[in-house]
Amino acid sequence: MASVSLEGLEKSYGATPVVKGLSLHIASGEFLALLGPSGCGKTTTLRVIAGLEQAHAGRVSIGGQPVEGDGQYVPPERRQLGMVFQSYAVWPHLTVEENVAYPLRLKKVSRADIAPQVAAALAQVRLTGLGARRPDQLSGGQLQRVALARALVGQPKVLLLDEPLSNLDAALRDELRAELGHLRSQLGLTFIYVTHDQSEALGLADRIAVLNEGLLEQLATPHDIYHSPASPFVARFVGGATLLKGRVDEGQLHADGLTLPLPGDCRRVGSTRSEHVTAAIRSEDVVLGEGSTQLTVLARLFQGSTTEYRLRWGEHFLRAHGPWRDDAHPGRPIAIRVRRLTLF
Ligand SMILES: Nc1ncnc2c1ncn2[C@@H]1O[C@H](COP(=O)(O)OP(=O)(O)O)[C@@H](O)[C@H]1O
Ligand SMILES: [Mg+2]
Secondary structure, eight states: OOOEEEEEEEEEETTEEEEEEEEEEEOTTOEEEEEOOTTSSHHHHHHHHHTSSOOSEEEEEETTEEEEETTEEOOGGGSOEEEEOTTOOOOTTSOHHHHHHHHHHHTTOOHHHHHHHHHHHHHHTTOTTOTTOOGGGSOHHHHHHHHHHHHHTTOOSEEEEESTTTTSOHHHHHHHHHHHHHHHHHSOOEEEEEESOHHHHHHHOSEEEEEETTEEEEEEOHHHHHHSOSSHHHHHHHHOOEEEEEEEETTEEEETTEEEEOOSEEEEOSSOBTTBEEEEEOGGGEEEEEEEEEEEEEEEEEOSSOEEEEEEETTEEEEEEESOOTTOOTTSEEEEEESEEEEO
16 A cells, blocks of 8 residues: 655646646555535546546656655556546456456566456455456446456555446445445555545544645544534535525624524534524534524425425525424424534
8 A cells, every 4th residue: 555645736638627726645454535516626636646637737656656746757557556436447248257367467477476466356346256257248247346356456556446436226335335344444555535425524534635627625523524614615515504694783694684592512613703604504413393493494395314494594595404203294383493513
């Protein structure tokens, strides 16, 4: 395993900057998730680390060795990386074994040495016995395991994964996510895992780097990202919080003509000025049927273990999650209380 350092990384396509001065240090053996909405520059960052794209400015080093920047450029095959893409990228005309052997063939490893390494990689992803199959005889989950075995076979020091689960259905995604967690504990490898899915990032990563339009919004543990978001963007993107702009006066939040008493558990981030705040309210912190603020129910969406409510807040809506309530009828008013919020 090896550490990975990015320093002031910049990358543009044409005149459009996509990565805007990104600096990150990923420790050896760490599992880092790069999390952000579609288009924020995650794949571009990963491709620069892999050497598939060149940065316009900044430096990349792997295991303390510079691989990019200051006029230096080490090609992908000499960076000791494994890479798994969203789209499997498994060759359809090759068998499972031939697919996994492919990177070794490129490196001119001898035939006698290839077979045991392929067998070991297939065992790591629990595909032993399926080596002779063709990709069209495999499920989506198995295809992604082939891609994983192919990434592992060269014994990389860093594994780069780009949305590896997003083409799978929900049940397979859960299974493969658990498997990745398990693999991680077995292999001595540094993981850089790109996703737009907060639950994957929260569940798998040691630390999460939240990206927004090519900039780092926050770098912290899943617990801190969730409980102590550094910006309204992180509160909304990761915590699913509703953001309300308004002012604070005598312990009350005034926003869009409505008033909400501030709870005792009120976190303030930065030098919040009372006359100009953004309140971030997570849906699980909204309690229905109590409190002094009356809102109209816009929608009630039963989801099994929980129910989502959308409550009219001026021109916007406040999201709430909680048990099913018969009295929270769409179109009717309901009292709400907020037990915790963050002011930015
Ligand atoms: N080869 C390319 N040429 C031009 N624009 C690109 C190219 N690749 C990505 N982009 C643009 O760069 C931005 C970031 O893309 P990407 O890194 O793929 O984001 P993400 O993986 O976070 O969804 C997007 O606006 C995308 O349209
Ligand atoms: Mg992408």
